[in-house]
Amino acid sequence: MSDITEALSYDDVLLAPQASAVLPRDVDVSARLHANVQLSLPLLSAAMDKVTEAGMAIALARQGGLGVVHKSAPVEVQAGMVEAVKRSESGFIIDPVTLRPEEPVGKAFDLMAKFRVSGFPVVDPAGRLVGIVTNRDLRLVEDDGTPVREHMTTRGLITAAVGTTLEQARDLMQEHRVEKLPIVEPADTGDEHGLLVGMFTFKDIEKVRKYPSAAKDARGRLLCGAAVGVGPEGEERAEALVAAGVDLLGIDSAHGHSAGILEFAAKLKDRHPDVVLMVGNVATGDAVRACADHGADVVKVGVGPGSICTTRVVTGVGMPQFTAVLECARVGNELGVATVADGGIRYSGDVVKALAAGATTVMVGNLLAGTDESPGEQVLVGGRRYKEYRGMGSVEAMRSGSADRYFQAEVAERSGPSQAEASKLVPEGVSGLLPYRGAVGEVTGQLEGGIRSGMGYLGARTLPELAERARFVRQSAAGARESHVHDVDVVHEAPNYQVPGRG
Numbered sequence: 001m002s003d004i005t006e007a008l009s010y011d012d013v014l015l016a017p018q019a020s021a022v023l024p025r026d027v028d029v030s031a032r033l034h035a036n037v038q039l040s041l042p043l044l045s046a047a048m049d050k051v052t053e054a055g056m057a058i059a060l061a062r063q064g065g066l067g068v069v070h071k072s073a074p075v076e077v078q079a080g081m082v083e084a085v086k087r088s089e090s091g092f093i094i095d096p097v098t099l100r101p102e103e104p105v106g107k108a109f110d111l112m113a114k115f116r117v118s119g120f121p122v123v124d125p126a127g128r129l130v131g132i133v134t135n136r137d138l139r140l141v142e143d144d145g146t147p148v149r150e151h152m153t154t155r156g157l158i159t160a161a162v163g164t165t166l167e168q169a170r171d172l173m174q175e176h177r178v179e180k181l182p183i184v185e186p187a188d189t190g191d192e193h194g195l196l197v198g199m200f201t202f203k204d205i206e207k208v209r210k211y212p213s214a215a216k217d218a219r220g221r222l223l224c225g226a227a228v229g230v231g232p233e234g235e236e237r238a239e240a241l242v243a244a245g246v247d248l249l250g251i252d253s254a255h256g257h258s259a260g261i262l263e264f265a266a267k268l269k270d271r272h273p274d275v276v277l278m279v280g281n282v283a284t285g286d287a288v289r290a291c292a293d294h295g296a297d298v299v300k301v302g303v304g305p306g307s308i309c310t311t312r313v314v315t316g317v318g319m320p321q322f323t324a325v326l327e328c329a330r331v332g333n334e335l336g337v338a339t340v341a342d343g344g345i346r347y348s349g350d351v352v353k354a355l356a357a358g359a360t361t362v363m364v365g366n367l368l369a370g371t372d373e374s375p376g377e378q379v380l381v382g383g384r385r386y387k388e389y390r391g392m393g394s395v396e397a398m399r400s401g402s403a404d405r406y407f408q409a410e411v412a413e414r415s416g417p418s419q420a421e422a423s424k425l426v427p428e429g430v431s432g433l434l435p436y437r438g439a440v441g442e443v444t445g446q447l448e449g450g451i452r453s454g455m456g457y458l459g460a461r462t463l464p465e466l467a468e469r470a471r472f473v474r475q476s477a478a479g480a481r482e483s484h485v486h487d488v489d490v491v492h493e494a495p496n497y498q499v500p501g502r503g
């Protein structure tokens with residue numbers, strides 16, 4: 001047995017204030033996870049089935065962060081979610097969903113629901129634009145089997161040429177009162193139908209203006225991450241996600257520093273060298289080194305800090321999160337690998353501490369699970385609104401597809417609907433309810449505000465400067481008590497503070 005070393009959690013430390021000439025409104029909170037994944041807010045949403053599906057990934061990317069879509073769904077469903085994020089908005093859509101004139105309008109309805117779009121260009125087999133069909137054209141259709149041809153607009157189509165700017169497109173659409181502007185290039189001379197090469201939509205252009213800090217790829221589409229497991233199913237999943245346009249693949253495991261995960265990471269990197277690869281979870285510098293050696297671009301840090309995690313009490317294993325982040329970020333920075341501080345974030349101050357300890361970004365589950373954009377409905381208990389949240393290691397979540405994260409896939413498969421067999425699963429998480437927290441933008445606004453203020457106190461203009469300037473002090477239990485609200489009988493709710501333990 002080695003010597004016992006001390007490890008700390010967020011509440012054990014504080015950042016000493018420093019002389020500053022920096023105002024919170026002037027700081028830059030952008031974070032670079034990778035050359036292809038640049039965020040304007042250092043925040044990822046957890047790959048959990050009560051946290052990140054398409055709605056969350058879209059909302060978070062609009063605020064400048066990144067959603068990592070969970071993998072407890074069939075491959076095609078998860079890939080569909082990624083596709084929905086990638087198609088949700090971009091000033092210019094390079095490969096719009098199209099229909100053929102002979103296809104039934106039922107297909108148009110399906111695609112409208114899937115991609116939440118209101119209409120489609122109609123093209124012939126050579127890719128020439130022959131019409132446009134929108135929900136307005138289809139409002140009165142009674143038979144889903146009638147061909148699109150019968151309902152599409154063909155005359156006086158408003159189109160524009162390659163090279164049209166966002167502003168020109170907007171003016172044109174406003175002038176002609178249309179919602180979509182196909183971009184065409186001439187087909188062979190004399191042909192009235194040009195080849196469809198892309199499309200602007202009015203809605204997207206408005207969103208570009210509404211969300212100026214959105215996290216986007218080189219083609220102007222929102223960034224999106226997604227989780228995969230290992231083995232042949234993981235490979236198939238990765239394949240489908242890459243085809244759907246995913247920007248970051250995260251290998252989702254409770255123990256990233258294990259042979260099977262590392263081998264799979266190397267394989268995945270080999271097969272998809274252009275996709276950013278995130279590997280985790282780990283809690284030591286050695287593990288970060290191992291992940292980097294096996295192709296990780298980003299390493300996710302956190303063994304047991306999560307609000308719904310019981311890994312540490314069930315297995316006796318883990319590392320208080322502040323020390324884990326400090327150690328892993330130090331090694332990550334040495335190796336040029338980004339680190340994500342995953343789990344255990346309760347307040348914006350914890351985010352500041354994680355970033356000051358050197359993490360590139362944080363990942364949160366709890367803080368986002370109670371929002372409008374997380375999957376699931378609100379529930380009313382005693383007149384208050386809640387949303388369900390559960391650990392991916394809870395029995396419920398493992399039975400719906402996350403058991404492999406805890407190396408228990410075979411038990412879950414055997415158990416099927418049987419309660420008796422399910423009791424053989426060894427959970428490392430719980431399920432419960434969280435207070436409803438409003439829209440994602442409200443939560444991220446508070447988190448960003450806290451980060452900005454923290455940087456102001458330290459005189460840091462950028463996140464790398466925050467880590468450079470950070471001087472942590474250890475606080476005693478009395479110090480931690482003093483840090484929280486004390487000696488007040490009734491505490492009114494604040495948007496960025498809950499009394500500890502009250503959820």
Ligand code: XMP
Nearest residue numbers: 046306307309343344365366391392393429
């Ligand atoms: P927060 O604190 O934001 O943490 O709710 C979210 C992170 O917790 C991890 N996670 C789990 N860890 N058992 C665990 O030990 C679980 O059941 C579990 N579910 C999620 C995960 O890393 C997530 O991002």
